[in-house]
Amino acid sequence: xxxxxxSPGTLSLSPGERATLSCRASRSINSRSLTWFQQxxxxxxxxxxxxxxxxxxxxxxxxxxxxxxxxxxxxxxRLEPEDSxxxxxxxxxxxxxxxxxxxxxxxxxx
Amino acid sequence: QAQLVQSGAxxxxxxxxxxxxxxxxxxxxxxxxxxxxxxxxxxxxxWLGRVDTxxxxxxxxxxxxxxxxxTRDTSTSTVYMELSSLxxxxxxxxxxxxxxxxxxxxxxxxxxxxxxxxx
Numbered sequence: 001x002x003x004x005x006x007s008p009g010t011l012s013l014s015p016g017e018r019a020t021l022s023c024r025a026s027r028s029i030n031s032r033s034l035t036w037f038q039q040x041x042x043x044x045x046x047x048x049x050x051x052x053x054x055x056x057x058x059x060x061x062x063x064x065x066x067x068x069x070x071x072x073x074x075x076x077x078r079l080e081p082e083d084s085x086x087x088x089x090x091x092x093x094x095x096x097x098x099x100x101x102x103x104x105x106x107x108x109x110x
Numbered sequence: 111q112a113q114l115v116q117s118g119a120x121x122x123x124x125x126x127x128x129x130x131x132x133x134x135x136x137x138x139x140x141x142x143x144x145x146x147x148x149x150x151x152x153x154x155x156x157w158l159g160r161v162d163t164x165x166x167x168x169x170x171x172x173x174x175x176x177x178x179x180x181t182r183d184t185s186t187s188t189v190y191m192e193l194s195s196l197x198x199x200x201x202x203x204x205x206x207x208x209x210x211x212x213x214x215x216x217x218x219x220x221x222x223x224x225x226x227x228x229x
Contacts, residue, residue, distance in 0.1 A: 001172075035215040037155075044205055044219035045147075045155065056217065088155055092214040097169045099145070099157040 002026050002093050004102035012108045019076040021105045023089035028069045033092040036065055036074045039104075040085045048087075049074060076107070084109045112136040114206050114220035121226045127194040130223045132206030139187040140164055143209040145216060146180060146191040148202040156202075160209070161189055196227045 003026040013019055023034070031052040037045035047056040049065035052072055064075045076083055089102040117131040132144065145160040159170035161180040168180045174193070182189045189206060204223045207216035 033214045037216075039155075044222055045207075045216075046219075047215060047217050050213065050215040050217075090155070090215075097160065098171065099160075101155040101157070104154045 001098060002029060002091060002100055004089050004091060004100055006087075006089060006102035006105045008105060009103075010106045010108065012110060013079055015079055015081060015109055017079050019074075019079055019083070019107055021074040021076075021087055021107070023067075023072040023074070023102050025070045025072070025091065029091050029093070031068050031072075034065075034067070034072050035090045037088045037090065038085045039088065045088065079109050081109050083107060112208075112218055114208065114218055116204075116206060116220040116223045119224040119226070121228065122196050124197055124227055124229055126196050126227075127192060128196060128225050129190055129192040130204050130206075130225070132189045132191075132220050134187040134189075134208070140184055141211055143211075144180075144182065144189040145207045145209060146178075147205045147207055147216075149205070149222075150199070150202040153202075158191065158193075158204075163189070193225075196225075198227050201225065201227045 005024045007022045034052040036049040038048050039045045053065045062077045066073050086104045086106050088104045113135050115133050120128050122128050140163050143160045146158040148156050158174050158178050159180045161168045161182050163182050177194050179192045206220040208218040
């Protein structure tokens with residue numbers, strides 16, 4: 001089973017700054033299988049980035065995904081207070097199908 | 111507008127089973143994988159299993175293989191997740207989520223169902 005490790009655990013930044021969130025896989029994965037979600041308190045997760053670098057419908061270009069192999073990054077430029085949330089990476093491994101999530105990074109905008 | 115609507119909150123005693131439903135609206139539901147993901151209070155996301163709505167085949171996370179059953183009813187565009195032998199550690203919000211064909215990501219989520227296990 002592939003383990004996803006996210007860092008940092010918590011990130012505190014100011015409006016207008018840039019956030020860089022990391023997701024590291026325990027072994028190399030197919031970039032097509034790497035996804036990022038945003039979750040705000042009391043809400044379901046929201047799809048941000050799929051296939052490592054593709055923004056989902058309606059996601060602003062301030063959100064950028066990158067990476068390959070074992071190291072993936074979610075960057076958020078021009079932070080706004082509403083970007084405060086927990087961000088999760090997730091990957092799919094086949095045969096048998098298994099979907100795993102990272103433990104999340106909490107982003108605080110102060 | 112596509113949406114997934116889940117059944118309401120449940121309170122169960124230890125050892126009991128729970129069955130949660132998820133009904134699809136606004137899209138042809140018979141060509142997607144439908145998943146169940148849970149989130150314990152203050153914790154992260156955990157995948158339980160999925161069902162292929164076209165043929166009913168299900169796959170489960172190793173951890174839950176002996177306790178979870180995911181099924182679908184195409185006549186009502188509804189999927190179900192049943193979890194048995196409940197313990198306090200199963201107290202969580204349970205989400206259904208949709209995976210479009212050959213995409214490996216969840217693009218639509220239900221609102222979540224709180225399951226509380228308490229004696």
